[in-house]
Amino acid sequence: MLLIVPVAALVVAYVMPTIRTLNMSLETGSPFGDGEFVGAENFSNVLGDTRFAESLGLGLGLGFGAAVSGAVLAFLVAWCVHKAGRGMRTATNVVAALALVAFAPAAWVIARQIAAFESYRDNGGELATADWSTWGSLVGGVVFGAGLLVGLAAFRGGDDTHRRSRTVLTAAGLTALALVAAGVQTFAFSSITGVQPFSPLLYLYQSGFVMMDFGRSSAIAVLLLAGLAVLGLGAAVLFAAARVRLDVAPGPGEPRPFKIGTGIASILLIGLFAAGTLISLWPWLSRITEGASERFEGTTPTLDTWVPALITTVVAVACAAVGGYAIGALRPAGEASRWLLLPFAPWLFVGTGPLGLAHYQALREAETLGTFAALAPRAWLAVPALFLFTALFWGLEDRKRAMTAGGLAPGAARWTLTRAAWPIGALFFLAVLIANAQDVFWQALSAPSPDHATAWFVMVTSISDHFGNLGETGIGTAYPLALLVPFAAAAAAAAIWVLPKTGIRTGR
Secondary structure: OOOHHHHHHHHHHHHHHHHHHHHHHOEEOOOOOOOEEOOOHHHHHHHOOHHHHHHHHHHHHHHHHHHHHHHHHHHHHHHHHHHHOHHHHHHHHHHHHHHHHOOOHHHHHHHHHHHHHHHHHHHOOOOOOOOHHHHHHHHHHHHHHHHHHHHHHHHHHHHHHOOHHHHHHHHHHHHHHHHHHHHHOOOHHHHHHOOOOOOHHHHHHHHHHOOOOHHHHHHHHHHHHHHHHHHHHHHHHHHHHOOOEEEEOOOOOOOOOOOHHHHHHHHHHHHHHHHHHHHHHHHHHOOOOOOOOHHHOOOOHHHHHHHHHHHHHHHHHHHHHHHHHHHHHHOOOHHHHHHHHHHHHHHOOOOHHHHHHHHHHHHHHOOOOOOHHHHOOOOOOOHHHHHHHHHHHHHHHHHHHHHHHOOOOHHHHHHHHHHHHHHHHHHHHHHHHHHHHOOHHHHHHHOOOHHHOOHHHHHHHHHHHHHOOOOOOOHHHHOOHHHHHHHHHHHHHHHHHOHHHEEEEOOO
């Protein structure tokens, strides 16, 4: 019965908008009127447009590049760190976790643009223009950091079960699929810089809201949804077939002495990673206290960004946790219960972009555009978190059964494991919250009114004021220091005391 909760959330947040997007793709019309049925004409126009092919090729290139960095190179470094000893692994967990917590793509890009302009204004010479390699340097810390964390967990779990190769390859495969999907859905950099070719989501956005052709834009969305569904189904099959689970040991992690060879190499590699990430993000970090320009006096952009994101996150993570418990702990289909995730798989990697048009139309029909209610992202189920909670509860249930078989009372076993594992659930919540708060595609659709100005609206408006020396940049509204510091502290604490005891396992 518990599975009804995530299924209902899936239908509302994903299935119905997908059906609506498909219907819109078969029509022609603007965002403000009913369309006429044109069949597959929109798809023919999109597939015959070289700009779509260029944008899709760019998105796939970004995704494959991220996969090489996060699922190949990061895993190689993780192997070196894993061999170096417990202290080096803990330090790496801290650095990688901090890199992930600092996720603020729109603020990164705007800060970089302002830094380039100020250097040109103060020093003369040529204005440094952005290209797609600039985005690679900005997002590289998050990509590589995620790969390090997953890789270290995979090596730890693989060693514990003596299935290292199978576990590491499975984890790398899942990471690669996720990163390819993320690359295809890049939006912030392209929308701010206008660098050609456009990303697929910017091409979708411009087709719908600049060219005012929702039929064409919806056809682009359907094509993206189809590709993302293939990636999601592939990941789900790999997840279920490999019997992936997360194991959290209730006691201290296994101590391993520092090894000179791999230890020194790890220090150099992680030092370079930390330094590179800090340098690339410094234009943002140096402006993180800057508020909005004077024209936004009396508004609350930080609250209008983070409170709606928090509302969505509470609902989405709660639904995911309930579903993960139903599948991973209760196991209604026994050992085959992981396959119950397949109906969710087509939307595993789907972000706001491909379904944004359908959600926008629903808000317009409800006459809530520009209101506070419209600011909350519409992902009422965090599908990636559903998979992660399933893996977590599966591992906890296995440990509970082993502990009770060893003579420990079921209540004591459950309490011991709950104390050990709740920080992992808290990390899932934090990750979803940050992702929702930095969802600039939804902010661009849902907040056209200065009465409820999100950080995205404030930054893109304030940047023109800053270039004219009229005000501040608004960068601090997207991810204020008052949030970054406690989030970073929580991530560092988890990296020290929780992640070293967490491993990815496969097989029985």
